[in-house]
Amino acid sequence: MAKINDFEIKDFLGGLVTNKSDFEIARNEFPDTLNMDFEEMGKAKRRRGIMQFGDVKSGKTFDESFLFTPQILGSVPIVYHLVFDRASSGTIFKIAGTYTTAAVAIGDTTINVDRVNTHFAAASAVININGDEINYDGTSATTFTHSADMSIDKAHPTRSLVQQIVSIGTGTDTQLGAYVSQLSNVLFISGRAGSKTLASDGSTISSLLSPGPAGLFATNFRDRIYVAGSGKTNAATTRNGGRTRVSFSAAGNATDWSSFATDFFDVEDDRGEMITGLKELADNLFIFKMNSMFSYDEVTLQQRLFDVGAYNHKVIQRIDKLIYTFCPQGVFVTDGNTAKKISEPIEKFLKDFHPIFDTDLGRVVLNTYSGKYKQKYFLYLDLTLIDGTVKEDLCLVYDTIRKNWTIYDNFENFTHLGSLNGFHTGETISSTAGVFQSVESLFAGDSSGKYWKLFDKRYLDNESAKRPKGGDIIANRLGDGVNGKPISTVLETPFYDLGSPIWKTIGYITFLVEEGEFDVSYRLDRGNNATDWFPLGNFSRTVKDSRVLASGKNQGYRISFKITGNTLASISKFNGFVVRDINTQDEKRKWQMK
Structure with missing residues (x-):
C-alpha cells in the first residue's frame, strides 16, 4: 500500500462537455450541468432567477422587445420600451415604469411611488411589483390607490x-x-403583408404612403432600412415579397419605399434557399440563408460562407465584433469571412433538433431563438430530443469570454428573448420624469401574455442624490406563485483516477461551499461495474466538515461526484472539493470488493 497526494478540483471553467469520454475529459470539464454558471475563477454557482415585468396580457404572445429612442432637437431624449404581440393584427405595447418610495404591505390601499407618469393607464388597471399583480382604481402624481382591496x-x-x-x-x-x-426618429415595423411606422411621439401608428414591402427581418444598414421578402403573394410584384429578395427604403427615410421597382436585389445560390435573417457587422449587411451567408456593401453582393447560415433571424447575435449563429450544422462564430464551430461540447442537445415552421407560409422557424447578455450567447430550444427523451424549454448558454457551455431550464412557454441596452423607470432621461437605466438587460416574452426580466433588477433611483438600488433576482419565476420557485442545480463530474490508474482506498472528502447549500453524492468505478450513487450529505457555508467514506464504499479505480441543489432563497456557490487520505492497494485484495 502506498499513499498518494491529495486530489483537488477548484477550477470549473471548462463547463459542460458531452462529447468526450471520461478518459479524455479534462479535470475542469463536466459531463452534466444544469442551471450552473462558470463565469468566475474557482466558483460554480446557481444561475439567477427571473421576474415577471408588468401585468399579464391574456391571449397575447409576446414576440419581440425593442427600445425606441427618438432624438428630437430641443427636447430631452425619450425612451420607449416596447413589446410586440404576434398576431394578424398585432398589438404594440409600451412598458410604463416607476418605483415605490415606501414599503408596501398586504391590505394597503395606497402605494407611494416616485411618480405616476403619463404612460400609466389613468383608469382602473393593474400594476406589477416583484411579480405581484396589484389592482388600483385611482392615481395621483405619486400614488396608486384603491377604494377597497x-x-x-x-x-x-x-x-x-x-x-x-x-x-x-x-x-x-x-x-x-x-x-x-x-x-x-421613426420606428419601422415590418409585416408579412405590409409594414407600418411608429412616430416619435410613441403613439401614432401609420401605414406607409407608398406601397410598403411585404417584408421581414427589418435591419438598419447605413442610412436605409432593409427587409427580406415574406413570401406573401398578395401584391408581391409591388411589395417585393419574394423569399430570396432584399428590398430597401429611400436614404434617410423609413417611410419612403416608392422606388420599389428598382430598390431591391435578389440573393441566389445553387440551393435556392430562402433568406432567413439579416445582420449588420463591420459596415457590411450580412444576409443569411439556412445553410449559407452573403455580404452586401451597397456595391457588391457575394457569398461568404457555405454550410454556415441561420435557422432564423432571431438566432443571430452580434457580440464583440463577431456574429454567433445557429444552423443545421451547429452553432458557429464568424467574423464574416471565416467561421468556427463552437457547439461540439453540446452536440447531444442539437443533433435531434428539428425546425418547426409557421403554418401560414412556412417562412419562419419558430422553435428556436437567441439573446445576448454580459457577453454570453443564449440559445433557446422549444423542443429537442436528448438520449431518447423529449426536452422542452432548454436554454444553451455559451460564455464568449471563457469559451464554455452550460444549460438552463425552467423557462416555460417562452417565445422570444429581448436583448436591450437598458430599460427605464420613467419616460425620459430627464431627472424630472424618471431615469433611463442604460444598463444591458435581458427580457423574455411568453405565449401566455407574460413579460419577464431575467437575472437582475438593478436600477438607479430618481432622488436628488442618485443611488443604485435593487440587485440579483434570486427566486425563479417571480409571478408564478407568491414567492416564485426554487431553481434545481446539477453538477456531475467525470470519473477521476485521482492521479493513479490502479485500485485505491479513499479516506475522506472535504467540500468547499461559499454560499447556500448543496447535496453531494459519489459513485465508484470498480472495473467491471460502477456503483450506485452513495450520499455524502448536505454541505453549506456553515457545514464544512470532511466526510469519511464508509468501509465497503471507499474502494475502486476511480470516483465521480454529483453536486445538486434546489434553493429558493440564495444563489448557492460552490468552490470545489479535496479528496484526501488516498492509498493504492494490492491488486490481489481488490477482488474482495466484488
Whole structure:
C-alpha cells in the first residue's frame, strides 16, 4: 500500500462537455450541468432567477422587445420600451415604469411611488411589483390607490420596481414575427403583408404612403432600412415579397419605399434557399440563408460562407465584433469571412433538433431563438430530443469570454428573448420624469401574455442624490406563485483516477461551499461495474466538515461526484472539493470488493 497526494478540483471553467469520454475529459470539464454558471475563477454557482415585468396580457404572445429612442432637437431624449404581440393584427405595447418610495404591505390601499407618469393607464388597471399583480382604481402624481382591496399578495420593500404594460395600438400583421428597426426618429415595423411606422411621439401608428414591402427581418444598414421578402403573394410584384429578395427604403427615410421597382436585389445560390435573417457587422449587411451567408456593401453582393447560415433571424447575435449563429450544422462564430464551430461540447442537445415552421407560409422557424447578455450567447430550444427523451424549454448558454457551455431550464412557454441596452423607470432621461437605466438587460416574452426580466433588477433611483438600488433576482419565476420557485442545480463530474490508474482506498472528502447549500453524492468505478450513487450529505457555508467514506464504499479505480441543489432563497456557490487520505492497494485484495 502506498499513499498518494491529495486530489483537488477548484477550477470549473471548462463547463459542460458531452462529447468526450471520461478518459479524455479534462479535470475542469463536466459531463452534466444544469442551471450552473462558470463565469468566475474557482466558483460554480446557481444561475439567477427571473421576474415577471408588468401585468399579464391574456391571449397575447409576446414576440419581440425593442427600445425606441427618438432624438428630437430641443427636447430631452425619450425612451420607449416596447413589446410586440404576434398576431394578424398585432398589438404594440409600451412598458410604463416607476418605483415605490415606501414599503408596501398586504391590505394597503395606497402605494407611494416616485411618480405616476403619463404612460400609466389613468383608469382602473393593474400594476406589477416583484411579480405581484396589484389592482388600483385611482392615481395621483405619486400614488396608486384603491377604494377597497388592491389584492396585494405579499409585502414589498421600498424602492421596488413598478411596471405596467400599456397598449399603444394594433394593426400590424406580425403572424410571422415582429421585426423592427429605427431610422430618422421613426420606428419601422415590418409585416408579412405590409409594414407600418411608429412616430416619435410613441403613439401614432401609420401605414406607409407608398406601397410598403411585404417584408421581414427589418435591419438598419447605413442610412436605409432593409427587409427580406415574406413570401406573401398578395401584391408581391409591388411589395417585393419574394423569399430570396432584399428590398430597401429611400436614404434617410423609413417611410419612403416608392422606388420599389428598382430598390431591391435578389440573393441566389445553387440551393435556392430562402433568406432567413439579416445582420449588420463591420459596415457590411450580412444576409443569411439556412445553410449559407452573403455580404452586401451597397456595391457588391457575394457569398461568404457555405454550410454556415441561420435557422432564423432571431438566432443571430452580434457580440464583440463577431456574429454567433445557429444552423443545421451547429452553432458557429464568424467574423464574416471565416467561421468556427463552437457547439461540439453540446452536440447531444442539437443533433435531434428539428425546425418547426409557421403554418401560414412556412417562412419562419419558430422553435428556436437567441439573446445576448454580459457577453454570453443564449440559445433557446422549444423542443429537442436528448438520449431518447423529449426536452422542452432548454436554454444553451455559451460564455464568449471563457469559451464554455452550460444549460438552463425552467423557462416555460417562452417565445422570444429581448436583448436591450437598458430599460427605464420613467419616460425620459430627464431627472424630472424618471431615469433611463442604460444598463444591458435581458427580457423574455411568453405565449401566455407574460413579460419577464431575467437575472437582475438593478436600477438607479430618481432622488436628488442618485443611488443604485435593487440587485440579483434570486427566486425563479417571480409571478408564478407568491414567492416564485426554487431553481434545481446539477453538477456531475467525470470519473477521476485521482492521479493513479490502479485500485485505491479513499479516506475522506472535504467540500468547499461559499454560499447556500448543496447535496453531494459519489459513485465508484470498480472495473467491471460502477456503483450506485452513495450520499455524502448536505454541505453549506456553515457545514464544512470532511466526510469519511464508509468501509465497503471507499474502494475502486476511480470516483465521480454529483453536486445538486434546489434553493429558493440564495444563489448557492460552490468552490470545489479535496479528496484526501488516498492509498493504492494490492491488486490481489481488490477482488474482495466484488
